[in-house]
Amino acid sequence: MSEKKSWLILSHGFNMDGRASSQTITDKIPYLLEAGIQPIVFSAITGIQDQRFPHRRFLAWGPAAFRFDFRHWIANQYGRGFIYKLLTRTVSIVLAPFIGLEKLILGYSSQWSWAMPAFIHGLGLVRSGKVDLVFSTGGAWSAHLAGLWLKKWTGIAWIAEIHDPLVIRKNPNDQGFEQPKNRDARFRHYLERQLTKYADHVWWFTDGAVHYAKVRNPNLNTPENAHGFMVLPGAEPPGGVTAEKPHRYSEKLNLCHFGSLANDRSLSTILNALVPLLEKYPVARDHIQVHAYGAALDPLTIQAIKTLGFNDVLLAHGRLEKDPITGKSGREQVLEKMQEADVLILLHGNDEWCAEYIPSKFYEYLWTGRPIWGITHRNPQLDQMLEERGAYLSQEGDAIGIATALERIWLDWKQQKLHQPLGSPMGVDQAVRKILTEIQWQS
Known part of the structure; x- marks a missing residue:
């Protein structure tokens, strides 16, 4: 050929x-x-x-x-x-x-x-x-x-x-x-x-x-x-930017998710894990925010917001498309928001097809220099890549494990010692x- x-x-x-x-x-x-x-x-x-x-x-x-x-x-x-x-x-x-x-x-x-x-x-x-x-x-x-x-x-x-x-x-x-x-x-x-x-x-x-x-x-x-x-x-740097933006801790622990949501890939998983954390650390209520970019909220997340009273905790920003004022593409804006995150959330889902699927956002996350919290399902290949890069790792359906990981993130953030990503990004x-x-x- x-x-x-x-x-x-x-x-x-x-x-x-x-x-x-x-x-x-x-x-x-x-x-x-x-x-x-x-x-x-x-x-x-x-x-x-x-x-x-x-x-x-x-x-x-x-x-x-x-x-x-x-x-x-x-x-x-x-x-x-x-x-x-x-x-x-x-x-x-x-x-x-x-x-x-x-x-x-x-x-x-x-x-x-x-x-x-x-x-x-x-x-x-x-x-x-x-x-x-x-x-x-x-x-x-x-x-x-x-x-x-x-x-x-x-x-x-x-x-x-x-x-x-x-x-x-x-x-x-x-x-x-x-x-x-x-x-x-x-x-x-x-x-x-x-x-x-x-x-x-x-x-x-x-x-x-x-x-x-x-x-x-x-x-x-x-x-x-x-x-x-x-x-x-792999992926190219979102927005074409290769330099990692220095991270600054603020008064909020910003947990950010990018991409589509559904009942089998729902931010309700994160909101439910907040309940035991807030019972143990009530002060966290004023310092944790969950941001959703790129898609409408799924029904389970909407229900969890109402049931748990987390309207001020989860902020839905919708899809980022080309800005006619700044001229920035959706990808460029996404990169900026990713780099502002304290921790990037990678929701894998809970369907059987997760064994054959790795979210494409994972490869973009690697370019941001930000810690990743992966909640995965039946995919040893993805688990290994996350572990090699020093990510926080939980298994879908393991409520105790997810709550434990969130507590670890909270404590690391308070000490300004969130995991620093290891290894290099994976290009195309x-x-x-x-x-x-x-x-x-x-x-």
Whole structure:
């Protein structure tokens, strides 16, 4: 594969500010360019047009995906004010019956239909000899579906990067063989089998994900099928800033969480752990604040705030997007807030899929120079990385252990001796080197 230089990159969410699925591929681009690769990118219209290389953005052909993409495109063009609300509500009303019909007939996740324009336009490029390799990455599985179609129709070299497991297991004894009733989940089962059969190379982001993929697909890593391996994605410094900001202790112990929340990944875990701490150290009530950035609060957190009376303890800041006044991107603002934190909270979740998943925020946290408090679930690989970096570590579901860790953080903060992170951040350069080595690329 050493002669290949032009890559068609299929990424539904390319150049979407603050999106993990976007950052995973956009952060790789400088290193791919440095390696002599000439990218041509296909994405949805949700991301910003890239000027460094050909970047074509396509509307999805299905109504649900069209609505999703349209909302983000309007937000990029006009912000989320009156025009955004008017246009998006109008489009939602018009498309509602068609979305219902699409869901009834197919039942797939909304972005599936983006695969169609990506395939049609990609087919023209491949047949004209303008690309030598197709690289699908996601995020949305529509990119992999388009890559599969291009492979089957043309035989072109195809490599695939799986962000989150396509097959979601239910418990430790579930290997993922059972065909689910949900049609989208059934299709993802099918797509994983096709990836391991037809892709030239495919990789996942955790040891657990590779392990279970091999269990379900024993053909993986056989001569006739895909070569599968693990890559730690890493991250570039949020906002492009590499210098660590000196930390200053204030009158508040600021515990900060960044990213999405849900009932299986809830800040109620932290709020409930505050109860025994405040019983033991009542003065802590006036000195601890929990900050949530990047997402709406989950129902369990909202309920815990009401039940425990913690309205002044947990502050929800929402999603940080580009500031039209300062010109700072969402990532730049996120970095500033991360560096202001006393401790960064890493919530792993409590689902079985945690065994195959590491939150992408972990890699960004490493760049901030701030202590991390990881609350993890069934993932020895993540636990080891946290321990190696001197993080505070708790196990999901262990209420006593979580409360003990919070007390340790409180006492360390009072003495101004919070854990100093060990080791170096994990950049994206190491991920690109691993990929190029595995696929035997030489510039």
